[in-house]
Amino acid sequence: MKLEELSALDLGRKIAGRTLSSREVVAYFLERIARFNSSITAFSQVCADLALEKADQIDRQIASGMAMGPLAGVPIAIKDILCTREMRTTCGSRMLENFVAPYDATSVEKMERAGLVTLGKTNMDEFAMGASTETSIFGATHNPWSLERTAGGSSGGSAAALAAGMTPLSIGTDTGGSIRQPAAFCGVCGLKPTYGRVSRYGLVAFASSLDQIGPLAHRVEDLAACLETIAGHDSRDSTSINAPVPQYTRLINRSISNMRIGVVREQIEHAGLAPEIRSAVNRAMEFLTGLGATIVDIGLPHSRYSIATYYVIAPCEASSNLARYDGAHYGLRADTKSLHGESPLEDMYCHSRSQGFGEEVKRRIMLGTFALSSGYYDAYYRKAQQVRRLIFDDYHRAFEQADVLLGPVTPTTAFRLGERLQDPVQMYLGDLFTVGANLAGIPALAIPAGNDQAGLPLSIQLQGPPLAEEKLLSVAYQLEQALFFQPRTANLS
């Protein structure tokens, strides 16, 4: 049986029904990781022994008749930016290459409690800064559909691990599109929940006001099941939302015939949008109309400023969040004893940070430090916050007219590795359609929409008002059920 073609929930059902053991499932995926990871680099660490041990434990619990959740015994891959007690948390950085957190992130705890079995940590752009996984110290993740292309980023490892059939489920984080863009490039589903829906405790911060943890999977129902597992209020995160978690898996099958689907003019008409992606959005629109949904034309006039706004706010927060990596307490400390400089302390800071961080991280720290400096704060940070408010207001108005917004995730399909590495602005512009949801704090979801002529995955995006994850999941579920979205993994040999 090709287990990589089953949904996570199906695997869970088989494990619960004891037609498959968790050990068998885990061993199956570990074997695929062993075979394919060297060509894909989806995982930065694999913890085979721990996973098998956990799988045995789950199998014993099931055999003893203990009541378990729907994902018990199912393997999962976790982005290497969530703190885990039993594995290193490197963030793809030299700085944290050997860092082991003394605690588990809240979301990791919740997965553990749900019986999910962690296979390992997935590759990512250094500190989640990037859109191609090329800034990782472990090397770039390759797109399973076309190995010379990027898997996207920053959660490229999480998306590629799914597309390569190395895991049935994975966890990513999304600060400006870092779940949705790699999901789109790899032909899998990815959900960035509402800001505050999933606790950030234990998520190594890139940009605190934008970061959010979310699931990636082949199937919409798996997104629902995983979100149900990790969502919820956490007293350890002051920005976490105190609202009950709906049973998403039960709600996704609801009719969407009364729904108003907004199509964002600025996105669908964007000159940089690849025609095949535009067609995919149009096909989805037609299909939803056929189901009885109404299509509404929506304007998000300030969305043209979203990239500029994002690339001020995110680096500002990053410059402060990453100040803690100074070599004093943990992480990389450069050996500066032989320098005998005027200030040994400054030498230590300077060299540790120079050696520990890569180019892109340094670029963003410098951008943010500059933008927060006295004399520039008003022109950059404050202005960006004002525009952020206008972008939020645009969305707020849009959601008075539409229940869900439909559009593209990315302007293009997966680009070639190395193609944009020397041109950061080109790389940043790829976030055009995704950063808005982070700036506004709203949920957004990417689902596969077939392949282009070159065989590369196409994807469409759904965005909804705060806490409307269930609406996004319902619409996505309909699209997945009835149209061209056959989830599958790339053929690897």
Add this chain to the structure above:
Amino acid sequence: MTVDAYRQVIGLEVHVQLSTQTKLFCGCSTIFGQPPNTQVCPVCLGLPGSLPVLNQHATQLAIKTGLALNCQIAATTKWDRKNYFYPDLPKGYQISQFDQPICYEGFLDFADPNDEKALRRVRIIRAHLEEDAGKSMHDEAAGRADSRIDLNRTGTPLLEIVSYPDMHSPDEAKGYLTELKLLLTYLGVSDCNMQEGSLRVDANVNLHIESAGRTIATPIVEVKNMNSFRAVERALVYEVDRQFAEWKKTGREKGQAPKQTRGWDDVTGVTLPQREKEESSDYRYFPDPDLVPLKIEKSQIESASNALPQLPSQLRAWLQTEHGLKPYDADVIVSQGSHLVEYFQTAVAAGAPAKRISSWIQQDVLRALKERGIEISALPVPATKLASLVNAIESGEIDTSRAKEVFYFWMENPSSDLVAARSALGISSVDRGEIEEVCRQLLDENPQVVAQVLEGNAKGLGSLIGLAKKKNPNADPKLVRELCQQMIESRRTSS
């Protein structure tokens, strides 16, 4: 040569550690003096992925303090990051309040050091909450720069109280600090222990010099590292002289030199320029995205206001108007803290005259506390017992000097009552006739005293009292004096 007149301009920044059980943004204990790095967790260590959660108790203490300092309390306040690199600051930023402090625009009144009947008022700019940094211990003596960091203190809540530059002498600065510390002690918001660093003072000082018909301001200097109020006073005296001399030498005015930070050296008694933490003090403040703005409800302020204890200034006024104490006496009692005021109150409520209780407290009670190194709550003579003793003096049952013996007897024998003390000390009421006989004898034995008194010099009577006590320890000095005087007068008429 003309002497230039100048006015000293002093503002103080006081950092107060609030006495919460746990730190400002995590659950770690704030207890002092534990082994290094044992009161820490991922949050106060600033480990990757950790997040701060506000300790509401700290905001309650801040509101309480703000109200007692006559401050406005912000309806909404927020948290900002102050970014700088230092090894005792593990996150690379301190969570503080930049442009929306929790308390602002207040004042503190205290006795004018030049006129105890007058009040001086120092206005408060703001009082804001922030987290404390850790401690760096540099050991450069060993020849190699070996620094150690203790992060137990990291994240302890601090209230930074910033005054206007309303003080014009080191005396006033000391007066302000003394009153502020007393107020904080009454509020119970801090233990104000300067040795342990729970109260830290920085001073901003410059001079306004009248010279050649205009007022010249000298560059503002921030003085740090003053570990006692005495040190603050000395540092300010030194700094004022230094700035004046500096101005004489360079003529440099405010604006012509950057603000300087100097550290007070208590041993050599001088201030020395300090190396700045960073070359420029651009802290790149911005709102902390990990925390939500803090809304303070009117009802919360009202209930905090209603729960305020009687404050030192109110108690001084009460002692003066209700009990007729002099300002000095009222201040002595209030300065000792609320428990001594309660002791006073209890004694007076038991019927003893306020002024007598006041003088007993100031003399015998305070001496006993000092000698034994105890708090008033541990004094073996409770307020009601002292009141009974004072009442016994009032009724003539016992004289003051023997009453003091009783007091000290009680100190040693806390369970004994007045009757037991009297019998143990051999105190009995004496017959007036007996004392008359003692006096008669004394006058006969001391004709030179009689002669002096007759010449109008009453001093000698004092020595007779001492002698009378020897003959009969229960002799009331007042009565002895009275009787001796009468007898001498009758001898004058009879002679």
